[in-house]
Amino acid sequence: MLYLKSCPRCTGDIHADSDSHGTFLKCLQCGFSKDLSPQMAARLFGDPSETPSVRITQPGQQAA
Numbered sequence: 001m002l003y004l005k006s007c008p009r010c011t012g013d014i015h016a017d018s019d020s021h022g023t024f025l026k027c028l029q030c031g032f033s034k035d036l037s038p039q040m041a042a043r044l045f046g047d048p049s050e051t052p053s054v055r056i057t058q059p060g061q062q063a064a
Helices: 038-045
Strands: 014-019 022-027 033-035
Touching: 014 038, 022 038
Parallel strands: none
Antiparallel strands: 014 022, 022 033
16 A cells, blocks of 8 residues: 655655565655554554444344
């Protein structure tokens, strides 16, 4: 995933990626790098195990 003009150091473009050591953000222009926590990586990459469950009800029914 690419975040345009998001680098805190040079306002360059940030690339989000992961490897065998974990998930990280890296600037394509200056090389700034930041490791991400597993929770933040799940939000960033949309890990379904971290998504809260939603209960769907029919019209006229109340959620339990």
